[in-house]
Amino acid sequence: MSPASDPHWWKRTTVYQIYPRSFADSNGDGIGDLRGVLGKLDYLQSLGVETLWLSPFFQSPQADFGYDISDYKAISPDYGTLADCNELIKKVHARGMKLVFDMVLNHTSDQHPWFLSSRSSSLNNKRDWYLWRDGRQPHGKSPPNNWRSMLGGSGWHYDANTGQWYFASFLANQPDLNYRNPEVKQAMLGIVSHWLDAGADGLRLDIFNALFKDASFADNPFSCRPVPTESNPHGFFQKHIHTIDHPDTIAFALELRAVVDRYHSPERFLVGEVFGDAAMLKRYCGDAAQGLHLVFLFESLRAHASGPEIRALISEFEASFPAPYTPTYVYGNHDRPRLALRIRNHEEKAKLLAAIQLTVRGVPFIYYGEEIGMENHDIPLHEGLDPVAARFRLIPQFLVRWLRRRGVLLNRDECRSPMQWTAGPNAGFAAPSAKPWLPIHPNHLRINVATQSERPDSLLNCYRALLALRRELPALQAGALEWIEISGMPRSLVAFRRTIANAVPGVDVFLNFSSRACALDLSAQSGRTLFSSRDASRIAAPREYQLAPHEAVILFGEALQSSQ
Numbered sequence: 001m002s003p004a005s006d007p008h009w010w011k012r013t014t015v016y017q018i019y020p021r022s023f024a025d026s027n028g029d030g031i032g033d034l035r036g037v038l039g040k041l042d043y044l045q046s047l048g049v050e051t052l053w054l055s056p057f058f059q060s061p062q063a064d065f066g067y068d069i070s071d072y073k074a075i076s077p078d079y080g081t082l083a084d085c086n087e088l089i090k091k092v093h094a095r096g097m098k099l100v101f102d103m104v105l106n107h108t109s110d111q112h113p114w115f116l117s118s119r120s121s122s123l124n125n126k127r128d129w130y131l132w133r134d135g136r137q138p139h140g141k142s143p144p145n146n147w148r149s150m151l152g153g154s155g156w157h158y159d160a161n162t163g164q165w166y167f168a169s170f171l172a173n174q175p176d177l178n179y180r181n182p183e184v185k186q187a188m189l190g191i192v193s194h195w196l197d198a199g200a201d202g203l204r205l206d207i208f209n210a211l212f213k214d215a216s217f218a219d220n221p222f223s224c225r226p227v228p229t230e231s232n233p234h235g236f237f238q239k240h241i242h243t244i245d246h247p248d249t250i251a252f253a254l255e256l257r258a259v260v261d262r263y264h265s266p267e268r269f270l271v272g273e274v275f276g277d278a279a280m281l282k283r284y285c286g287d288a289a290q291g292l293h294l295v296f297l298f299e300s301l302r303a304h305a306s307g308p309e310i311r312a313l314i315s316e317f318e319a320s321f322p323a324p325y326t327p328t329y330v331y332g333n334h335d336r337p338r339l340a341l342r343i344r345n346h347e348e349k350a351k352l353l354a355a356i357q358l359t360v361r362g363v364p365f366i367y368y369g370e371e372i373g374m375e376n377h378d379i380p381l382h383e384g385l386d387p388v389a390a391r392f393r394l395i396p397q398f399l400v401r402w403l404r405r406r407g408v409l410l411n412r413d414e415c416r417s418p419m420q421w422t423a424g425p426n427a428g429f430a431a432p433s434a435k436p437w438l439p440i441h442p443n444h445l446r447i448n449v450a451t452q453s454e455r456p457d458s459l460l461n462c463y464r465a466l467l468a469l470r471r472e473l474p475a476l477q478a479g480a481l482e483w484i485e486i487s488g489m490p491r492s493l494v495a496f497r498r499t500i501a502n503a504v505p506g507v508d509v510f511l512n513f514s515s516r517a518c519a520l521d522l523s524a525q526s527g528r529t530l531f532s533s534r535d536a537s538r539i540a541a542p543r544e545y546q547l548a549p550h551e552a553v554i555l556f557g558e559a560l561q562s563s564q
C-alpha cells in the first residue's frame with residue numbers, strides 16, 4: 001500500500017523539521033519565511049521526505065522565536081501572510097506531501113491579549129485563564145510555592161500591578177495557561193480544530209507534559225538530581241510531581257486524540273514533546289493506543305555511532321513501543337546540538353546513522369540540514385539571540401562546552417544557523433545584500449546542498465537514496481523488525497530484517513559500526529539486490545561481501561539483471 005492510500009499513513013511517513021526562520025529567506029530581510037519554504041518544495045520533494053513539520057510561524061513578539069504566541073490564528077509578518085500559509089498547505093498537498101504545525105498549548109506570549117487582560121486586574125474575566133497566586137505570607141513577596149521552571153529557578157513571577165504571582169514553565173514571558181478553566185480548554189481545542197480544518201495533517205505538541213499543574217499548589221518534593229535528562233525530567237533538586245506528567249495531562253492526551261479522530265480523510269496525527277522513561281512516555285500514547293499517536297523518543301538524540309549502543313536503543317524502543325505503537329527516531333532539533341557534533345563530522349558515520357533511521361521500524365524526524373551534515377555553529381553565549389543564552393550568559397565557556405558535549409545547548413542559536421544551500425554569498429539562504437538573522441556557518445563553502453548534489457557519494461545523495469528505498473519497499477515502512485544473528489558476528493555489527501506478513505522476502509539491513517572491514521556471508525541473500533551507503537549504488541548481491549568500515553548495506557527483492 002502506498003503511503004498516500006494508507007489510512008495510518010503517519011505510521012510510515014518520514015518527517016523533515018523546518019525551522020522557518022533559518023530555512024530560506026524570500027524577501028531579503030535576513031529572516032526565513034513561508035515563501036522561502038514554498039520555493040524549496042522541489043528540493044524537499046526530490047530529497048524524498050513526505051511530511052514537513054514547521055516550527056511556529058504564528059503572530060508572536062518573537063521573544064522565544066515563535067514559541068511565544070500572541071495570536072494563534074494569525075501569521076507573524078516575519079514569516080508572511082495567511083495567504084502564504086494557505087498556499088503552502090495547498091502546494092504541499094498537491095505534491096502528495098503532508099504538513100505538521102507546531103502547537104504551543106501550554107503557554108501564550110505575555111503579549112497575548114488574553115494575558116494582557118488577565119494581568120490588568122485581579123477582577124478581570126481572563127484572570128483565571130492563567131495561574132495566579134498570592135505569594136507566601138506574611139508579606140507575599142516570596143513565590144507561592146517551590147515550583148521551578150524547566151530552566152531551573154522559580155517558575156513564579158511577581159506582578160507589581162496586582163500584587164500576585166503568575167507561573168511560567170519556561171520563560172517569564174511565556175505564562176502558562178490554566179487548563180483547569182474549561183474556557184481555556186475550549187479555546188485551545190478550538191485552535192487545534194481551526195488548523196486541522198485549515199488542512200494541517202499533524203500537530204507537534206510543545207512541552208505537552210506541563211499542561212496541568214496540581215490543583216493543590218503543594219510544594220514539589222526534594223530530589224537529589226541536579227539536571228533533568230530526556231529519560232528523567234526531574235531535576236534542579238526537585239521531583240516535579242505537581243507540575244510535570246500530571247495524571248490530568250495524560251487524561252487530556254486522550255481527550256485531544258478524540259478531537260483529532262474526528263478528522264478522517266486523511267487521518268491526522270499528534271506527536272508529543274514529552275520527556276521521561278519509556279513507561280511514562282507510553283502513558284501519553286494510551287494503554288490501548290488511544291492517546292497521542294507518537295511521542296518523541298529523545299533517547300535517540302544521544303545516539304552515537306556504536307553498534308552495542310544502537311542495538312540497545314532499538315531493542316528498547318521495540319520492547320517499549322511494539323505494534324500498534326510506533327517508535328520515533330530523532331537525531332536533532334532546534335533545541336539540541338546537531339548530530340554532526342556527536343559524530344565529529346564523520347560522513348560515513350552520518351550515513352550509517354541515516355541508514356538506521358530510515359530502515360528501522362518507526363517514524364524518522366530529520367532536522368533541516370542534517371541531510372548535508374550541517375554542524376553546530378559555535379556562537380558565544382553573550383552573542384546569542386536565544387533567550388536561553390541570555391539567561392545563562394554568565395556561565396563560563398568551559399561549562400557551556402561540557403554541557404554541549406552532553407547534549408545540552410545553552411545557546412540554541414548554535415543549531416539554528418541558516419540552511420546552507422550553496423557556497424555563494426549568505427550560503428544561498430538570503431539575497432547577497434541581506435544580513436541573515438544569525439551568522440552563516442563559514443563551512444558553507446564545503447557543506448552545502450549544491451556541492452553535495454554534484455557528488456554521487458555525498459551524505460545528501462545517501463539520504464536521497466535511502467528515502468527512495470524506503471518509499472519503494474513496504475517492508476521498510478511497515479514491516480516488523482527481527483534481529484539477524486550470525487554466529488561469530490562481531491558486536492560492532494548490527495543486523496536486522498524487516499518483514500511484512502505474506503509478502504515476498506523481507507529486507508535485510510547490515511550495519512558495520514567498526515572502523516575495520518567485516519566479512520559478510522551473503523549466501524542466504526545471494527540473488528538479491530544490494531544497496532550500499534558508501535556510494536548509493538545497487539548491485540546484485542555476491543555470496544560474500546566485505547563490509548567497509550562504517551558501511552551500511554541493505555538487501556532486498558530479486559537480483560538485478562546486471563550491476564547499475
Ligand code: NOJ
Nearest residue numbers: 064067170206207334335
Ligand atoms: C520546547 C521548544 O522546543 C523550545 O524551542 C521552546 O523554547 C520551549 N518548548 C518553550 O516553548
